[in-house]
Amino acid sequence: MKVSDYNFIFANFSESHDALIYNARSGAMAVLDAENYAKFDNFCKEGLAIEDLELVTGLTHCGFLINENINEKDELRLNMLSNRFATSQLGLVIAPSMDCNFRCKYCFETEHFHRHNMNDNVAAKVVEFISKQAVQLTHLSVTWFGGEPLLDVERIESLSSEFMQICNDNNIKYKSDIITNGFFLTRDIAQRLKDCMVSYAQITLDGVKETHDARRFLADGSGTFDTIIKNLKDSSDILPVALRINVDYENQNQVDEVVTLIKHEGMDNSVSVYLGHVRDYNDSYEENRCLSIKQFSKFNIRFMQDSGKSLESIFPSPKGNYCLADNCQGWVIDPMGDMYKCFADIGVKEKKVFSLLDESNNQPSAYYGYMLFNPLDDAKCEGCKLVPICMGGCPLQREKGTDYCSRFKYNLNEYLVSCAHEILAQ
Secondary structure: OEEOOOEEEEOOOOOOOOEEEEEOOOOEEEEEOHHHHHHHHHHHHHOOOOOOHHHHHHHHHOOOEEOOOOOHHHHHHHHHHHHHOOOOEEEEEEOOEOOOOEOOOOOOOHHHOOOOEOOHHHHHHHHHHHHHHHHHOOEEEEEEOOOOHHHHHHHHHHHHHHHHHHHHHHOOEEEEEEEOOOOOOOHHHHHHHHHOOEEEEEEEEOOOHHHHHHHOOEOOOOOOHHHHHHHHHHHOOOOOEEEEEEEOOOOHHHHHHHHHHHHHOOOOOOEEEEEEEOOOHHHOOOHHHOOOHHHHHHHHHHHHHHOOOOHHHHOOOOOOOOOHHHOOOEEEEOOOOEEEOOHHHOOOHHHOOEEOOOHHHOOOHHHHHHHOOOHHHOOOOOOOOOHHHHOOOOHHHHHHOOOOOOHHHOOHHHHHHHHHHHHHOO
16 A cells, blocks of 8 residues: 555644545545544554554545555546546537627626627527537536627527427436526526526626626616616526625625625525636736735635535535536537637637538637646646646636636645534534
8 A cells, every 4th residue: 555645634633633634636535533643644654554454444445545556647647538538428608699788897708799699500500519419418518608698588598499309309418507697687587597497597796886886887887786686686586596706806895795785685595605706817807906816715715604605515526627628528609600618718719619600710729729738747737736626727827827726725724624624513
């Protein structure tokens, strides 16, 4: 037996000198009492054999100890390739419209708004794209995006009907959600989306009314806060809402007020609040106004603890690939039928990979950059013990040259200790 390279050990976890141990490759976390920790520590540092068979079995099962012949990097590499190039699941982000009624200050799509909605020809090609893969699929997931997707809710309905039929005919599990600014999410629209098997809506607020209206306003400059709150009150019992509060230096102190408002309006059972990290996507926002990953990660833990949210919901689990962008079955499709790998690339024509309408205009080089990166061969990532849970971090931020590391790089100790105490108290 040997010690895993991906162990994290936090001694003196309690007054009894218990130790908290975590393995990033297996995702296992355990608390060892002082006696068993001493045995494990002596093996790690001195190579002294652990005579307690039950302890060895447990440490091996959780990945803290591994067989001598295991090469962990090779196993991570194989897992990454298996996940990255698996074909049984298809994940699509579809923008039925690139038009938007908002003009948010930090929007990365500001230069790409247009009034062109998806036409029948493009819609048919999207359906054909899915149909050709149906025989190999077990899961299809769709996120409706934009622009503002509810500017063409009829297209969402017609495409959803086609998708559900394909999935029903081929025994494919189907799920969908929508990212919307919430301005048009009336009770009637919420019901129509629910009928399309949309499971929840992501909506964003940027603080209290004055701050939100100064940052997320209509094209004519009018505020949007009151309408969004009204729609949340009217429709969230039909369509649950993940309410994102975008946080930066300007509004970080207003988070508690928004949470209090949601509770005061009796929406805490249907509206789940979480924090979004405002980043400078595509040079769309001043970097000096954004919290660093380290600052945001610490702020997020405090928010979750203060609002009574379980830290288990963001537990650092191992993954095969980072996101849709570095998965061969992940695509973003705009109303013109152009396909991208990252949601932040949509509308940026030099980032387009394929076209559903014109195959002669494909740019596979944009695909290679996302798909061929290997964090286990990267100078920054290869020696990092957190690589199993981030697999190289955000591809977009990596391309921009900004910090793309996991937020747990900056607060793993604090997070795991808090999470362990939370679990033990249950």
